[in-house]
Amino acid sequence: MYTFGYTLGMLIETLSVREARAQLSEALARFRRGDRRPVRVGSHRKTEAVLVPIGVFEELTAERARSLADADASLRAEGQTGSAPADAIMQSWSRGELSTAQMRDQIRALHNVA
Numbered sequence: 001m002y003t004f005g006y007t008l009g010m011l012i013e014t015l016s017v018r019e020a021r022a023q024l025s026e027a028l029a030r031f032r033r034g035d036r037r038p039v040r041v042g043s044h045r046k047t048e049a050v051l052v053p054i055g056v057f058e059e060l061t062a063e064r065a066r067s068l069a070d071a072d073a074s075l076r077a078e079g080q081t082g083s084a085p086a087d088a089i090m091q092s093w094s095r096g097e098l099s100t101a102q103m104r105d106q107i108r109a110l111h112n113v114a
Helices: 017-032 054-077 084-094 100-110
Strands: 039-041 049-051
Touching: 017 039, 054 084, 084 100
Parallel strands: none
Antiparallel strands: 039 049
16 A cells, blocks of 8 residues: 655655556545545656546646636737637647646647747
8 A cells, every 4th residue: 555645845655557457446436535646656756647536636626717718808808819729739738638838838839939
């Protein structure tokens, strides 16, 4: 059985892929019981992925969607609108399909900004 620290400054263990595979049912059972601690997984104990309960993922994507709505409201308040291609890129970001850096790079490339 594994344990994870969840507060800042605490070491959070990274499971190997083999360990994660063997303990996946246990992690899902923890999530069902309301445990929100992430499960970090990676080769050679280097975190490459994080498993989180769906509620945590939905909160994160909802926060991104709120950020986009705020940005859109700010543009409208200034009498401007975003472009459809930029909106599509930002929607991909809000769903967690792009990292923030990828989203910024794609928006900059779209508008020819270095």
